[in-house]
Structures are given as C-alpha cells and as structure tokens.
Amino acid sequence: MTVKDSIKAEGSALGFSFVGFTTPSQPEHYATYLSWLEAGHHGTMEYLVTEHNRKMRLDPQLILPECKTIVVLAANYPNPLNFTEPAADGLTGKIAAYAWPGVDYHFVIPPLLEKLARSMQIILGKKFAYKCYTDTGPILERDLAQRAGLGWIGKNTCLISPKLGSFLFLAEILIDYSIEPDTPFTADRCGNCTRCIDSCPTHCILPDHTIDASRCISFLTIENKGPIPSTLRHSMENWVFGCDICQMVCPWNHKTKNDLHANLFKQPLSPLMIDLQSEIQLSPTEFNRKYRKSPIKRAKRRGYLRNAAVALGNSRDIKITDGLKQALRKETEPLVRSHLIWALENIRTRPVQETLNVERKDVS
Ligand code: SF4
Ligand code: SF4
Structure with missing residues (x-):
C-alpha cells in the first residue's frame, strides 16, 4: 500500500467519499472569479471583494506559507432524489438537503480533518504544519477539487463527480509535506445539457458556469440579510433555506442516486x-x-x-x-x-x- 493509499483509506474510514492531492499553485478559475466579482454577481457579499480576500484565493501559500500539498476531501450529504417528496400543500417549507441532518457540517467536518491530519503525520512519519478548511476561509475549493481529480465545475456551478454526483461537502487540508499530485479532471461532462439553466426559477445561471448570486434562492434565503426583492418572491415558491433545484435536475445526480456513499453524520437521514x-x-x-x-x-x-x-x-x-x-x-x-x-x-x-x-x- 502506498502512502497515498493509506491516507485515502484513513479518510474513507472517517466518512469521506473522496480524498485527492494537488499543489498550492494558482487556481485556474481565478480569472473567472475576478470577472464574476467585477460584474457584481456576488450580491451583497462584500467581504469577497476585499483585497485580502482576493489575494488569499489567488495564493493558498498566503494561508500556510510552508504549504506543499493540498489534500482535498469530499463527503456526500443526502441526495434528495433518493427520497419520495411528500405531497406539497404549499404550507410545508423546503430546506436544502445539506441542512437536513440538523447538525451544521461546520461542527462535524473540522474535527475529522484534525484527526486525518494527525493520522497523516503518523503515516508520513513526520510532524508538519497544516491548516484545515471547510468553507471556512478564502480558498477556491471547487478549483482545487477539480485539480485533485474529483470532477468538473458544472454549468450550475457545483463540483460534479461522475461517481459521487454533486451533493457534496468539500474540505481541504494544506500541509507542509510534498505528496505527488493526482491527475486533474479536465473533461467538461455537461456537454449540450442545459437542464439546470432551463429549470432555475430565477434564471440566474449564466452561460459561463457562474451564477448571478444576487438572484439565486440559496443566496436570497441564507446570505441576504435584507428584504427579498419583490420581483423574485414568487419564484421562491416554498423554499425557505437554500434551493436544490439545479442539482436535482442534473442527470449526474440521477445516475449516482442509488449508490451507497459514506454517511458522515453517522445517523439516519431523511428530508427535513x-x-x-x-x-x-x-x-x-x-x-x-x-x-x-x-x-x-x-x-x-x-x-x-x-x-x-x-x-x-x-x-x-x-x-x-x-x-x-x-x-x-x-x-x-x-x-x-x-x-x-x-x-x-x-x-x-x-x-x-x-x-x-x-x-x-x-x-x-
Ligand atoms: S440554487 Fe436554485 S435559484 Fe440558485 S441557481 Fe440553483 S436552481 Fe437557480
Ligand atoms: S444539469 Fe446538465 S448542464 Fe447543468 S450541471 Fe448538470 S450536466 Fe451540467
């Protein structure tokens, strides 16, 4: 068993569906990210525009100067397509599937990353500096995941794995240790499909694999702190926290829906x-x-x-x-x-x- 195999096995035992390796080089999608900010498609998330935030996303070594390898992890959360949708009466609110477990993944994933980092030090026989992330700081997670071989960034902007679908949490451990990077995922398997674009109720999916967040129901119901624009209220239907529509229509989530993935939450999951x-x-x-x-x-x-x-x-x-x-x-x-x-x-x-x-x- 190689060192990489041992780390992957350890990650899998902790509940991660994917463990890959990449370098801290400049993200390929950085230019797209800057154009997205310049177009104002980040809504009111002004913290994204700060110079500090932009610099950190460009260079992961500003987060950990000694960083030589980024270990990228993914964990599946419930795929709503595996559950029968209860009869809708309009008085039942819909919640994005990542929130169904009732426990915030920000509480669940970091201790697992810490455990994996310590196990890696044992496997590699060396104490080294590391830094763990799960949607907790300025890092282009989907870009790293693509480079580590997990999948591609779909037209709906989600990272899609051909084996795992897109109902995924992403996480990273930056480490001061050189490990051979995995082969990046270079194909765009969206092809001619436009199901997500056609189904988005607020028409916020743009042609360049980005979205206008200021119109997206996920942004409007979670990050937006002010009023919901009156022109978009009807499109929200009964979504009260996030929106899964562009993932639910994606053929890759239909393909992978019955596959058994590790359950990070170690508890039975059902729609909230x-x-x-x-x-x-x-x-x-x-x-x-x-x-x-x-x-x-x-x-x-x-x-x-x-x-x-x-x-x-x-x-x-x-x-x-x-x-x-x-x-x-x-x-x-x-x-x-x-x-x-x-x-x-x-x-x-x-x-x-x-x-x-x-x-x-x-x-x-
Ligand atoms: S989450 Fe909903 S509103 Fe946002 S892009 Fe997807 S389908 Fe559109
Ligand atoms: S629905 Fe189609 S176009 Fe949209 S992300 Fe999935 S495969 Fe790509």
Missing part, C-alpha cells in the same frame, strides 16, 4: 419538512433552541422568518390569513413584519377565479 404555519410563530428563544446546531441558524431568525413569510404568501391559501395576522401582531422585527404584510397582501389579491374556487369548496 417544515410546518410553515408553526414556524412563523417562533419566538427568538424558540428559534435559537430549535436551530442551535443547525445550518439554519446562519439565516438568523429574522432572515428565516422572512423566508417563511414569503413561502406562506406564495401558498395563496386563504385559510392561513388568521395565523399570519396573529404573527404580525406579536412580531417586532421590521424585516419579518414587512414580509408578513406582503404575504397577507399576496393572499388577498390572488386571482379572482382561485378565490371563487375556494369559496365554492367552503360552502359545499
């Missing part, structure tokens, strides 16, 4: 279904208690309830009006209040035919 009517009533204490360990906490209560209000408004279900009014009476957060008012207005002004249909049903 959200009862929007009770969710909209969550007090700050209840929200913090319920989502203390969940990625949902990132949206904060004000962002999450804003999203829930939009989804409820999109249901156009006249029977929820009293619940919305009750939430509005006790809500003090202006952002949530304005979206609750929009939801009530959206229900009140629904098309006349729809209203008549409900009223007919109610009297029959």
Whole structure:
C-alpha cells in the first residue's frame, strides 16, 4: 500500500467519499472569479471583494506559507432524489438537503480533518504544519477539487463527480509535506445539457458556469440579510433555506442516486419538512433552541422568518390569513413584519377565479 493509499483509506474510514492531492499553485478559475466579482454577481457579499480576500484565493501559500500539498476531501450529504417528496400543500417549507441532518457540517467536518491530519503525520512519519478548511476561509475549493481529480465545475456551478454526483461537502487540508499530485479532471461532462439553466426559477445561471448570486434562492434565503426583492418572491415558491433545484435536475445526480456513499453524520437521514404555519410563530428563544446546531441558524431568525413569510404568501391559501395576522401582531422585527404584510397582501389579491374556487369548496 502506498502512502497515498493509506491516507485515502484513513479518510474513507472517517466518512469521506473522496480524498485527492494537488499543489498550492494558482487556481485556474481565478480569472473567472475576478470577472464574476467585477460584474457584481456576488450580491451583497462584500467581504469577497476585499483585497485580502482576493489575494488569499489567488495564493493558498498566503494561508500556510510552508504549504506543499493540498489534500482535498469530499463527503456526500443526502441526495434528495433518493427520497419520495411528500405531497406539497404549499404550507410545508423546503430546506436544502445539506441542512437536513440538523447538525451544521461546520461542527462535524473540522474535527475529522484534525484527526486525518494527525493520522497523516503518523503515516508520513513526520510532524508538519497544516491548516484545515471547510468553507471556512478564502480558498477556491471547487478549483482545487477539480485539480485533485474529483470532477468538473458544472454549468450550475457545483463540483460534479461522475461517481459521487454533486451533493457534496468539500474540505481541504494544506500541509507542509510534498505528496505527488493526482491527475486533474479536465473533461467538461455537461456537454449540450442545459437542464439546470432551463429549470432555475430565477434564471440566474449564466452561460459561463457562474451564477448571478444576487438572484439565486440559496443566496436570497441564507446570505441576504435584507428584504427579498419583490420581483423574485414568487419564484421562491416554498423554499425557505437554500434551493436544490439545479442539482436535482442534473442527470449526474440521477445516475449516482442509488449508490451507497459514506454517511458522515453517522445517523439516519431523511428530508427535513417544515410546518410553515408553526414556524412563523417562533419566538427568538424558540428559534435559537430549535436551530442551535443547525445550518439554519446562519439565516438568523429574522432572515428565516422572512423566508417563511414569503413561502406562506406564495401558498395563496386563504385559510392561513388568521395565523399570519396573529404573527404580525406579536412580531417586532421590521424585516419579518414587512414580509408578513406582503404575504397577507399576496393572499388577498390572488386571482379572482382561485378565490371563487375556494369559496365554492367552503360552502359545499
Ligand atoms: S440554487 Fe436554485 S435559484 Fe440558485 S441557481 Fe440553483 S436552481 Fe437557480
Ligand atoms: S444539469 Fe446538465 S448542464 Fe447543468 S450541471 Fe448538470 S450536466 Fe451540467
């Protein structure tokens, strides 16, 4: 068994589906990244534009000057295509699959990376400096993953592995030790497919394998701290935290859906279904208690309830009006209040035919 095989076996035992190796050289996609920033497609994520942030992404050795190798890891999270979608009534909120386990991967992955780094020191017979990352700092993760041979960056901007699909967490360990790099993945297996572009509800997937984040539901429901633009609210349907549409339509996730991948969370996984009517009533204490360990906490209560209000408004279900009014009476957060008012207005002004249909049903 080679040193690389031993490290891969160790990573696999910890729950990673892929372990690859690359160098800290300049990322191939850096120019694309800069043009994306210059076009303003990063929305309000202004921290991405700082000189410090841009420099770090260009040169991983600014993160760890002694870095000679980057160990790239991937771990599968649940592929929603393996689960039957419950009957949608518009009052159930959808959550991106990476948040289904209920525990934020930022809590789960770093200790595993630390364990792997220590195991590598034993395997390589040397103590060396290292730095672990999982979506925690300025590093072009998908570029590194492609260079380490995992897959390619699809038109939907996700890293797609032909064996694992794209429902993947990525992580890296920068190490002060030279290990022969793996062969980069050079093919673009999207070919003529445009399923993700055709299915994106906000039409934010651009022709150059990038997205206009300011229109993407994942950005709007998680990173965006302000109001949801009124022109995009209807497109959100009942997504209240992230969006998986462009991954769910991808043929590579259909191909790999039944394959057994390691379960990093070591617990049974199933869709997280959200009862929007009770969710909209969550007090700050209840929200913090319920989502203390969940990625949902990132949206904060004000962002999450804003999203829930939009989804409820999109249901156009006249029977929820009293619940919305009750939430509005006790809500003090202006952002949530304005979206609750929009939801009530959206229900009140629904098309006349729809209203008549409900009223007919109610009297029959
Ligand atoms: S996550 Fe949703 S909104 Fe964003 S690009 Fe994909 S399909 Fe479009
Ligand atoms: S849906 Fe098609 S075009 Fe989009 S990422 Fe998947 S393979 Fe590529």
